[in-house]
Amino acid sequence: MDFSQYSLIWEYMQPELLLLVATILLFFVDLFASPRFLDKWFSGIACVLLAAVTAISCIPGGETHTLFGGMFISTPMTTAMKLVLNIGTILVLLQAHSWVNSEACKVRRGEFYELMFFTLFGMYLMISSGHFLIFFIGLETASLPIAALVAFNKQGGDSYESGAKYLFNAVFSSAIFLMGISFMYAMSGSLYFEDIALNAANNTALFVVALAFIISGIGFKLSLVPFHLWTADVYQGGPTAVTAYLSVISKGAAAFAFLWVLFKTFSPSPELWQGILYVLIILTITLGNLFAIRQKDLKRFLAFSSISQAGYIMLGVMANSAQGLTALVYYILVYIFSNLAAFGVIASIENKTGKVSMDDYNGLYQTNPKLSLAMMLAMFSLAGIPPFAGFFSKFFIFASAVNSGYYILVLIALLNTIISLFYYLLVVKAMFINPNDNPIETVKTNCYGRTGLVICVAGILVLGIASCVYGYLSGLSLTVGI
């Protein structure tokens, strides 16, 4: 084998490698620094490191590179996606600070961050894979640490149950996924996306089965109906920070990867997977909404809302076009900001008071106006109310779907937005309208949490009005050449 590649590897895999370096650094800091120093600075260091990685490596360049004979592909779009994920992760880290440094968790502080980084690394691989091996490794690297993270609260509450549910579901679905891949391999003799696209006879029953298995494998991570059942329980039981991470980052990465796989591997037969997705999307959005309207626990509530959001994200995949890709990434970005704003508020209130039920939020505005406003913005943005970012992302993703002619699908999705508006408004109603004699006392968030929230709110307010973001993304997606 030739060593000339190493320089290229270094050049092209920069994000991944830097992330690994950062992780190792973090590991050593955790190992050798004094506890007091760690209490004070550790999360700061983590954030800074990640920020540094982002700044150095995740600025999309112009051209596309491939490594290992096409197993690893890095296009500007993938880099951009990594950038998006990093931003999200940083926000999560900021929010996690107060919880991670609480007495209960501080001893395992290091693990939290390292696992976090590892999952991120896994997602990087997933995103920029050109080969099912890399994809699979990425997938697992992304999901296994999360299982550990979900079960992070050793003594607290339902964490272990969530962990178990997540892990067993994950393993099972990954088994099915592998089965699918093996069939693909059987048909095409290769695991390269391109080769499969070229060789696989795409109208045999075996092909369809393989397709279904693969969709289910990734759909699990996206929590599409009917692969979604784990979602609510895991979100509810897991630590809020992890839930947040799960709901935006891993979902986003999975969505992108899913689109990637479908575009690359199954490009010869789009109508097949589009037909399947058509049904899945309708199911996902509708069921997600139907379950969401009767939730009282906010984390569980957000779980179901995130399920229906996944359905909307899939519209971008349906579009099967550069516009769809742009809309999808943009949607994920906006979704990260909106959802993390919501989780930020929930986290900061949960850490202080341990209350996560919607009824506890009654009359929150009287005591915590700022938090309530942030929450309300998040809800409006998720519901797609202008002038907040959510409106624009929804509009564009619908536009992409309509452009591909899915009028009825979009109509159904739109009618579902009414239901979703209903339950998002329930939260607003609780905070602003419902009377409450003894609302949650005033909560003082630390500077990390506050920074996180401020960034989220800023994102919600700015992302839509500032059209440059979308313009930039669409510029990148045109280079991909779908």
Next chain:
Amino acid sequence: MNFLSLFVLIPILMMAGLAIARDMKQIRTVAVAFSTLQLGLAIYTVLKYLAERAAGNAEEMLFQASTMWYEPLNIHYAVGVDGISVTMLLLTAIIVFAGVFASWKIEPLSKEFFLWLTLLSIGVYGFFISIDLFTMFMFYEVALIPMYLLIGVWGSGKKNYSAMKLTLMLMGGSALLMLGILGIYYHSAPEGAPLTMNILEIAGNNAIPHDWQYFLFPLTFVGFGILGAMFPFHTWSPDGHASAPTAVSMLHAGVLMKLGGYGCFRVAIYLMPFAAQELSWIFLILTGISVVYGAFSACVQTDLKYINAYSSVSHCGLVLFAILMLNNTAMTGAVMQMLSHGLMTALFFALIGMIYGRTHTRDIREMGGLMQIMPFLSVCYVIAGLASLGLPGLSGFVAEMTIFVGSFQHTDMFHRVFTIVACCSIVITAVYILRVVGKLLYGAVQNEHHRELTDATWWERLSAVTLIVCVAAIGCFPGWISNLISNSLNAIVERLS
């Protein structure tokens, strides 16, 4: 920087001002100052517009400006006004102005109240100035959502239910609308030409295929029609108005419902003339129903706000009805009806709010003889009533007559017969208006506790008088405004024929 953008900018500044205001006094100062400024701007716009036209500027839309916003989808922030939009802008400014005074003593959270109210007005102004479908739609939804909190927090009665119902139904409308707009956008230009969201360009291209118009016209028309309280999608209106606080009812019935009518012909009819011609009869029946139906159901209501809400259904039905007649006169009448109904229903709701604030009941069976107790309010109420039953010299008459005469000029028998049906509403209107006036204001005092109630305060007087003056002014000198409107309708009507 185009001066129309000030319509959006001033309220934003107003919100900033409110945000830093500390006590009630400052809040009021800010609110009054900015709403007056806004009113001034509106009047200036009307005058400037008239001057431009007088100078022979024959463009379809004046003061146009357009800046690229979303390059990939060719979405612009594009503004421009014609006679109709300036009329609506003026209406909005007047009602916001009156509304500020009507909610002088709003409690609690007065600051938030005005913030939301201003956000709502931003939406309305933006909607009326923008000529780009996307921005139009955006502002439309901006105007909708504050309603929820305004009703939910400051409302009365079963406010939660009403607020939720109103918001969801209107959002349902805008859901249809979004699909309609996307559909229009993707058929906005002939093959190869760049797609556009700009209304004028779409109209110019006139590229929407006929079969698509059949699909998109109902979407958009119903989408806007829901806000225009078109039968059978009007049920949000009675509950919503009944629960809303005074200023919100004023703004909502006075302006927001006009968004429906305005959108109906600015988007639905203007962009899809073919379908408008073909399908108008369906909606004609629906709107015809809501004209009579609303009036009839107003006859038996006992809650003042319900009565007024149903009469709004009837009057706004008349607006859509006239729009569907697709001729210049009727459409002129429609716009004048929007204007006049906006003013007089705002006046109604203002007065109802003031009366309710004193008697703490809106049930006409529990009140009576108010004329002896609060003469000023009662006289205003009578004037509003006369306006709404179409007394010559007040705005209602000119609007309705223009509509009836215009509609009756339609060459098709069916349309003329329906016009006659709609005419019947003026009798029914008289019935329920006089019923209320008789029960509420005349007769002996029902409730002895009402005797020590006071008459209107100065801000209430100001708010009411402003509206009455406008109503009377339009009623006595309708010529200029009707010309203003009908001139700008010519372009639209040409496309229809």
Next chain:
Amino acid sequence: MEYTVFILLLPLAMFLLLGLLDSKLKPRVAGILGTLGMTVCTALAYFTAYQFFTQPRNAEGVIPSVTPYNYEWLRFTEHLHIDLGIYLDPISVMMLVVITTVSLMVHIYSLGYMHGEKGFQRYYAFLSLFSMSMLGLVVATNIFQMYIFWELVGVSSYLLIGFYYTKPAAIAASKKAFIVTRFADLGFLIGILILSFFTKTFDFATLTATPTAIITETAGATFLGCSVASWALALIFMGGAGKSAMFPLHIWLPDAMEGPTPVSALIHAATMVVAGVYLVARLFPVYCVTPEVLELITTVGAITALYAAIVACVQTDIKRVLAFSTISQIAFMIVALGVANDTDLHEGLGYMASMFHLFTHAMFKALLFLGAGAIIHAVHSNEMSEMGGLRKYMPITHITFLIACLAIAGIPPFSGFFSKDEILTAVMHKSTFWGIWMTVVAGLTAFYMFRLYFRIFWWKNTDCSHHTPHEAPLTMTLPLIFLALVTCVAGFIPFGELVSVNGQPYHIHLDWSVATTSIIVAVCAISLAAWLYLKENKKPTAMADATRTLHTAAYRRFYIDEIYLFVTHKIIFKCICAPIAWFDRHIIDGTMDMFANVTQWVSARIKGLQSGYIQSYVWILLMGTLLIAAITICCLL
């Protein structure tokens, strides 16, 4: 004659002034102001009349009509536009004189009658508003202007009837008056719409110049068997019938007597109620092209005349009697118009006659009402039973009232005789049947008027123990005297010279056969009345008992009001409005709520899906996957 515009602007200014300053003004000041305004107005009107009638006639001896002022108010289409203007021709000028005169009398009279009433200023404001609207109505240059002022008179009458707004009866009456006339106006409006749709104009001059245009325009266009032209004109007449209280739209007028008596004199006797007659007269050439509508008009008029006369014979409330007599007298005018025709002067006699009667009737009916007002003012009651033998207490009222009664009974030389005689002649000329019919009605008129007169002034010789009625103050008697004088002399005005169907001078010559019959009939009727009511006795009650059913029916006005009540409350409210309201709340709204409820219900039903067991999750996942695969395969194959 541009100054004529002030005839309208002056009262308007008065209205605004008095209305806005309402209680800021002293009652007295307000009264004086209003009266002065009206005085100037009257002077202007008289001057206009003088100028108009003295201007040189044109070739075919017609006084040319003048349009001194016409301004486009609102433009609908290139043809259709509402103008506000002033159109002077014989009848409009005649109306100007009538209205201003009566209005002025009422203004003066009210100074005394309404003295010390609450809301005196408001009263005068409304009077001015009414005068303005009525004057605007008569000088209208086009049918739509007429409609505008038509509505305005309606409203001002509503406001004046409901002047005592704490009195339930008054409120009800005002509401009834407005809604009934409004309903009639709907017909008027639709008529205008149809007419203007075909003739493409509102303008009276154009309409009457080429009356046949409408026939040519609507050629062939029929609706329910009748030509559209007839429909249009019939509907327009419906509007007139509503205002002029023609059967069956008359029900509002008797109740309207709840208003202050001077108001009844002005609005519900002299001016507003003849608006219908004026409308028909105004469009007379157009009506002539549709004889069937004229037939309709005649019939309606005749029926109303008889009906009202009969009812008037048994009423005990003096104002009610006068009200019904008004209805019946207006019916005379309507009939006269119905039988007339514009082919030549002689055929058009009815037209002239009805205008003449309108003029004279306005005077003596106003006189009657004002007299009645004086009486009520003295007795504090409307009921005949409270009265009797008042002649010695209030001589002036007595004399003037007697003159008026003689006039309306058609006794020469009083004005009523001449005008009524012309009408009877015209009717007789057209058809003997209607002629006899109307003569009978004339007789009835004489009877009930003198029944009224005797019951009030003779009947019993009460030297009222509790309180002695006293003569009214000067402000009230002055108008009585003036009107009485007019009533005496009006008959000798060469009316036909001024007003006739085609404008050419027409020399009134009494048709003695008709005249004598009518006089004889009248005298008989009067003597019958005298025999019954001169002295207090049992005969009337005996007669009443003899014809119990008829009497009660007549007393209850043949139950027309009950029928209306039934229709409006039982049918419209109970069977239309209420069901619609219910339907809206429960069906339409229910459907909307149903969507929400169904969603909730479904979400409650499917919650079992989220069972919480790992294995069931996995099971569903697997099944889902296999199902997808299976379905897809099925679709492929």
Next chain:
Amino acid sequence: MEIPMIYYIVLSLVMFFAGVYGFITRKNMLMMLISIELMLNAVDINFAVFNRFLFPGQMEGMVFAIFAIAIAAAETAIAIAIIINIFRHIRNIDADNLDDMKY
């Protein structure tokens, strides 16, 4: 003599669905874990067999199988950890007891 591929396939499928069956029926988490292993190994067999019979040219399938095994090991490790954690809390490892969160 060569055993035809179909036998292997059948074997792997039987293993796979046996695993599925076990996973869904067994209440004991360790048993479920073992069933999972069955499924994964079935997949590994698939890869190996396909590679060996269909595409003897290159080793892609084999390599993939190795990775899969490694990852399966990792999964098992975490699973065991979690199971222990569960045992700490509820003193048994019965999957049916993990239903605090539902609906």
